[in-house]
Amino acid sequence: MADLTHARIRAGIWHGEITGRMPERLIVTYQGRIIEGLEIEPHEAGTSLRLLLPREMISEGAQTCLIADADTGETIAEISLIAGVPVAEDLRVEVASLRAELDLVKSVLRRLAMEAEARGAEPAAAAEAARAPRPARRKI
CATH class of the missing domain: 2.60.40 (Immunoglobulin-like)
Known part of the structure; x- marks a missing residue:
């Protein structure tokens, strides 16, 4: 080969x-x-x-x-x-899309970290963390 x-x-x-x-x-x-x-x-x-x-x-x-x-x-x-010009626009759109996805991943990781921290705390704190509003998902 x-x-x-x-x-x-x-x-x-x-x-x-x-x-x-x-x-x-x-x-x-x-x-x-x-x-x-x-x-x-x-x-x-x-x-x-x-x-x-x-x-x-x-x-x-x-x-x-x-x-x-x-x-x-x-x-x-x-x-x-x-x-060509369209490529530059396509790349800007792709970068914006990747940034939006990164923001989404960061918010999910923060939420998971808070939930993990809450599980290590008292049961009441864990229940309160579970009821906390979660960030809305963005359409990409």
């Missing part, structure tokens, strides 16, 4: 280093189309791969190109590019 050990993109060219059993034939696809031009260079430590990324891959949103074993379909490498 081939393992991708190092990858980078520079000036529109993807470079990858593969170790392990190299498949006989590799295939590169982008949006269901086969992409030509994968350069394969074996060396002592493994195999170097080099691919000029298709121009249409440099577009807004998330774009993914796959390098796979042509015989088994096993994915060897996944090349992803993310670009």
Whole structure:
């Protein structure tokens, strides 16, 4: 099985280093189309791969190109590019969502800590802690 050990993109060219059993034939696809031009260079430590990324891959949103074993379909490498204004907005929304989830987790942990502390106290204190209002859950 081939393992991708190092990858980078520079000036529109993807470079990858593969170790392990190299498949006989590799295939590169982008949006269901086969992409030509994968350069394969074996060396002592493994195999170097080099691919000029298709121009249409440099577009807004998330774009993914796959390098796979042509015989088994096993994915060897996944090349992803993310670009454009919508991505920045998506990331801000995701960060806001994560912050809201973190606030929810913090409130649940505080409540559990209070309940645990109350169980260690007198039974009346435990009953009072159980009746305490719990924070409302926020929809995310």
